[in-house]
Amino acid sequence: MSLKFTIAKKLSGRLGRAGVIETPHGIIETPAFITVGTKAAVKSINSDQIKEIGIQCVLANTYHLYLQPGDELIKKAGGLHSFMNWPGPMMTDSGGFQVFSLGVAFGKGIAKMNKGRELLLPEARPDDEGLPKLVTIDNDGVMFRSHLDGSAHYFTPEKSIDIQHNLGADIIFAFDECTSPTESVHYQSQALDRTHRWAKKSLEHHIKISKKEAPALFGIVQGGRHEHLRKESAQYLADLKVDGVGFDGFGIGGSFEKEDMGTAVEWANQILPENKPRHLLGIGEPEDLFQGVENGVDTFDCVAPTRNGRTGTVYTCFGKKHIENNCYIDDFSPIDKDCKCYTCRNYTRAYINHLFRGKEMLAGTLASIHNLYFVTSLVAGMRQAILNDTFNEYKESFFKKYNEKL
RNA sequence: GCGUAGAUCGGAUAGCGGCUAUUCCAGCAGACUGUAAAUCUGCGGCCCAAUGGGCAUCGGGGGUUCGAGUCCCUCUCUACGCA
Numbered sequence: 001m002s003l004k005f006t007i008a009k010k011l012s013g014r015l016g017r018a019g020v021i022e023t024p025h026g027i028i029e030t031p032a033f034i035t036v037g038t039k040a041a042v043k044s045i046n047s048d049q050i051k052e053i054g055i056q057c058v059l060a061n062t063y064h065l066y067l068q069p070g071d072e073l074i075k076k077a078g079g080l081h082s083f084m085n086w087p088g089p090m091m092t093d094s095g096g097f098q099v100f101s102l103g104v105a106f107g108k109g110i111a112k113m114n115k116g117r118e119l120l121l122p123e124a125r126p127d128d129e130g131l132p133k134l135v136t137i138d139n140d141g142v143m144f145r146s147h148l149d150g151s152a153h154y155f156t157p158e159k160s161i162d163i164q165h166n167l168g169a170d171i172i173f174a175f176d177e178c179t180s181p182t183e184s185v186h187y188q189s190q191a192l193d194r195t196h197r198w199a200k201k202s203l204e205h206h207i208k209i210s211k212k213e214a215p216a217l218f219g220i221v222q223g224g225r226h227e228h229l230r231k232e233s234a235q236y237l238a239d240l241k242v243d244g245v246g247f248d249g250f251g252i253g254g255s256f257e258k259e260d261m262g263t264a265v266e267w268a269n270q271i272l273p274e275n276k277p278r279h280l281l282g283i284g285e286p287e288d289l290f291q292g293v294e295n296g297v298d299t300f301d302c303v304a305p306t307r308n309g310r311t312g313t314v315y316t317c318f319g320k321k322h323i324e325n326n327c328y329i330d331d332f333s334p335i336d337k338d339c340k341c342y343t344c345r346n347y348t349r350a351y352i353n354h355l356f357r358g359k360e361m362l363a364g365t366l367a368s369i370h371n372l373y374f375v376t377s378l379v380a381g382m383r384q385a386i387l388n389d390t391f392n393e394y395k396e397s398f399f400k401k402y403n404e405k406l
Numbered sequence: 407g408c409g410u411a412g413a414u415c416g417g418a419u420a421g422c423g424g425c426u427a428u429u430c431c432a433g434c435a436g437a438c439u440g441u442a443a444a445u446c447u448g449c450g451g452c453c454c455a456a457u458g459g460g461c462a463u464c465g466g467g468g469g470u471u472c473g474a475g476u477c478c479c480u481c482u483c484u485a486c487g488c489a
Contacts, residue, residue: 036440036441038440038441039441043441043443043444044444059440061440061441064441091440093440094440095440096440097440097441098440098442100440101440101441101442102442106442107442111438111439112438112439112440113438113439134442147442148442173440176440178440220440251440253440255439256439261439279440280440281439281440282439282440282441283439283440284439285439288439300439300440301439301440302439302440303438303439303440303441303443304438304439305439306441307438307439307441307443307444307445308438308439309444310443310444310445311437311438311443311444311445311446312444313437313438322435322436325434325435326433326434356444357432359444361444363444364444365444368444
């Protein structure tokens with residue numbers, strides 16, 4: 001519990017704020033975009049590149065690293081920072097998202113963010129036919145069947161915390177159940193009770209095993225798209241104390257209908273204590289980042305910049321583009337002419353188009369560097385705009401171009 | 407000239423008398439939000455009163471058959487072998 005958070009300036013009329021989180025491995029100036037390095041690697045990017053992009057913090061994943069190479073091995077390596085040669089701040093996710101992604105969402109087209117409300121209609125819900133069951137939830141924990149080799153693993157809050165302590169990130173998360181928006185209010189409520197019980201167990205166990213250089217622990221707000229559940233969750237976690245000690249900060253989780261995300265975040269942040277950092281889990285498209293910041297989110301992590309980059313979609317100030325499309329074959333301009341990233345300073349659309357068509361590994365690297373720079377800079381710009389009292393202008397001028405879709 | 411084997415979408419292939427011609431690659435487009443992901447999805451001949459329907463199509467031509475990419479004849483071309 002070595003986390004200091006200070007607010008430098010608030011966004012007038014909204015919940016947003018600019019601040020600084022201090023961790024044992026350095027500071028995070030917020031709002032900040034944190035990149036995902038699931039298996040102790042930001043896919044296709046090395047540490048020097050992460051640094052050069054301006055990324056302040058990397059989030060790795062408990063579930064994946066527990067399965068491979070094992071948290072004990074990473075502990076033996078001296079922890080994640082040393083193992084992956086990343087000296088800056090780190091977070092680890094608890095495995096709660098895999099309860100969702102390998103569970104209800106597995107193979108059924110339910111995502112972190114969903115478009116349209118059809119999913120909510122019972123008759124439109126996808127069935128389980130022919131799919132392996134990889135997740136079984138009970139009140140004490142979750143049985144995962146490894147997606148790698150089918151072996152069974154039982155995760156409890158205590159186990160997740162143990163693993164995360166071994167991994168050694170600066171900020172760790174309580175074990176939670178990320179639910180699908182297709183679930184009924186009744187189920188969401190039951191799942192929320194479970195997530196709260198696990199939050200308490202996570203905190204208890206964390207305190208019990210913490211030594212001097214213990215990580216900071218964030219509790220995770222759930223509750224789907226229901227105002228009373230989101231608020232109940234925020235209140236419960238805000239009030240939760242074990243031996244007088246509460247969470248160091250909070251995560252906001254869930255799988256959303258696109259239009260529900262902002263309100264769910266706002267409900268939670270109206271209740272969560274102002275003086276502790278709030279992390280919005282798994283959100284990273286520009287429009288969502290703006291919504292998050294306005295509604296009081298300090299940090300975000302998301303796979304979007306790297307996954308999009310690796311699969312040929314690049315962010316530009318005029319919207320997202322498929323760099324592999326044939327209109328870029330002989331386009332010798334950079335991905336984004338105003339971008340200062342390594343990729344845009346040195347390479348053309350034509351070259352990156354060629355790399356993708358030729359299936360060169362460098363394609364994913366260059367596109368990921370650009371996308372990470374784009375998103376990181378976008379959020380850094382939001383911070384600066386809050387500090388300068390120009391947030392609305394910043395937002396307006398961004399979307400004026402971004403939605404033009406040239 | 408003779409013999410042998412072939413010719414199926416841009417390329418490579420499957421099919422061995424039966425209804426909707428297979429798959430892969432390339433091509434074109436799309437998706438991706440706490441990473442089952444350097445992955446996945448759709449399209450791929452022509453026509454139309456197009457959320458659907460119609461007509462084609464297996465080198466060319468002819469034939470056998472209720473029915474032919476598939477069997478037969480013939481021509482063309484390709485590869486290999488022999489002169």
